[in-house]
Amino acid sequence: MAPRTRRSTRRTKSNHGLHDEEMDNYEHQINQEATGTQPRIVKELQPQISQTAIIFGVSSLPWLVKPLYGFISDSFPLFGYRRRSYLVISGLLGALSWSLMATLVDSKYDVAFCILLGSLSVAFSDVVVDSMVVERARGESQSMSGSLQSLCWGSSAFGSIISSYFSGSLVGAYGVRFVFGLTALLPLITSAVAVLVREEPVLGLVTVQNLSPYSSNFLESSKNTITQLWTAVKQPNVGDAVLLKSLFNSRKAVAKGWVRSVDPNHDVGGKRLGLNWCEVQVSVPIEWEEDLIRPYSNLSTIGDAIGACIAWPRHLVTDDDDD
Template identity: 80%
Template sequence: MSVSVEIPSTSHRRDSEPFIDSRTRRNSLQIAAMEEGPNSPSKSPSRRKRYSFSSISCFGVELTPDNIAVAMVYFVQGVLGLARLAVSFYLKDDLHLDPAETAVISGFSSLPWLVKPLYGFISDSFPLFGYRRRSYLVLSGLLGALSWSLMATMVNSKYSAAFCILLGSLSVAFSDVVVDSMVVERARGESQSMSGSLQSLCWGSSAFGSIVSSYFSGSLVDDYGVRFVFGMTALLPLITSAVAVLVKEQPIIVSAWSENLSLGSPGFLESSKDNLIQIWGTLKQPDVFLPTLFIFLWQATPHSDPAMFYFTTNKLHFSPEFLGRVKLVTSVASLIGVGIYNGFLKTVPLRKTFLATTIFGTALGLTQVFLVTGLNRQFGISDQWFAIGDSLILTVLGQASFMPVLVLAARLCPEGMEATLFATLMSISNGGSVLGGLIGAGLTQTFGVTKDRFDNLVLLIVVCNLTSLLPLPLLGLLPKDNTNALAKDTTDVETKSGGKFNP
């Protein structure tokens, strides 16, 4: 994206989970109308009925209460974008940080997304008030509300800001893991086309949330200041707590559970050891390890988003209100990207999708050079219109190219501890994103790009975009044809790893 930076920042190739993942965001998954795959022997007529009573559907997925809850959590992740511009301007104008410092804070705030398997393990193994899903959604929403309340009232240094952003990131990451576990349970065994439809519903909800908050993210900063925006944002995570009541989950009898899995008990330790062994046994299988390695390397290429944000605000003097309009355009573009993937790309083999989107994304990313050098004005295109058009195209392409990553990761998960294993795969992806951000921060510092010096910004943009091509020789690590192969590969992995997980 040409004109803004998110905290943590995201490149056009990555997951845009709020307050990460970048790309990371951020990371992530699919909603299905059924809890298990079509070949599951345990599927009963009553269970089938449980997930098919609704006649209302979106992207081909029935809007059951569970699915609505998951979609609403994704919606909250999108609508939390209300504070992104406020955070960026707060770090730049109130704390007077340079682009490299901003990128480092972004990487620090992304740390909760690197230990997502821990949240999955906690959610699967430690029911809170008798529930594995509901209670943790409530807790995540309250934690998010606390973090933004602190940003609105008490934060006054880069360290306290980093800590509060970290708490907000932890809130989103934990709720993301909880809904991931629900999603993967339903996506298991589905075809690539259905998985794509489920993914489209999730990311469509997130994109809709971004659209709702986009324009006001800039105008509210202009009119009322960053503290007011932080205060409004503090109300949004409470939606996550509220929709927890929609999750259909049988309560666990705590006394019976504690007898078997109390901390320090032989049963708990043995169960934990078995789960770790099975997760490692799954990850080291070539069918899982090689695609995961490619995703990590694909995410680990650097980007120049923080430097571009400083350039467009300090050099081109783009206002918060205008950047809010740009964010609105990119939010709509993200939804368009979801639609393009759902309509045309969800049945295309992964290798072809990655090859095409990476090459086009690199070429289009280089158009940022026009904005930095002013070449666009020689063609009669103002900086504002060029920034909007450039961001629109890059966002559409970036969203369409990242969705196959999520589809692949979810469908690699065997049955059982879905939250833990899926979180492991996405944490590896997020780790690549954080590494890419830190490399970008290092390049920004090396090239001498600061909040008021942009002499080498063109070189930074060129280097960051060309490095996006480096993972392409490794496309052979991905499955040749992912229409039905992944479901079979997942079954093979379950067999080789000694059975299925038992939470």
């Protein structure tokens, strides 16, 4: 019985050896077939983990300076437009980056450069589209503003799902370079659609002299833009504890309160709140006899408005550091 057991064991090991060898051959064949479908860019590059991390890090750089793009598009209109021109340029830049990936790229540095261009294109166009959404939503109700944002995010999610679904099958069937070339068409669609954007033209074109950091136009435009950005950052939010400043002396606080609404269509004292105004509930009067800027009903002074909601200009509403 013992010899039979040894032969059986030896036969089993031999079968396992054949099975393992067959599996190795099969796996090798699969790898060869898969490698054969990969384009030259993948077979030649083979970046290390650290190099891959650097490439992805470079791709994220344009997203770190997004406020700069808003500053540029607001301060320097191209060909008479602040939004349309930059959308067209962003689309062309994205198409260029993907076209290079599909044709000429054959080194890790080229890949990093092209990815940087593509990321810059997406980040700049993202800022421009967000500014367009803000302009369209200005003066609209909160529900309409929310619908615009939902449309933007929904469209982005839909595009991500479609690209994720088809990219794998297209790469397997046609190769990576074909997919890169196909992707280059999408930014061109953005450029084409940007021409249809309704925008009021701005008088004058950007010249080299205007772009000079020493020109008066550049300094004045930069100063105005920075002031607007700082004012926007300082704007109160609903629920914030704030100080109300006097209309005649912006350094003098006249009351403390809480921001209840910044919706331009909100009704305060039978009147629409309007742009650049806040609805504030007065909690602590400081200057009791200070006249209300927009009195209503039997409320005419700060002292009369204790516990009531009043309209106050946003630039005269600041954070209450004590709270």
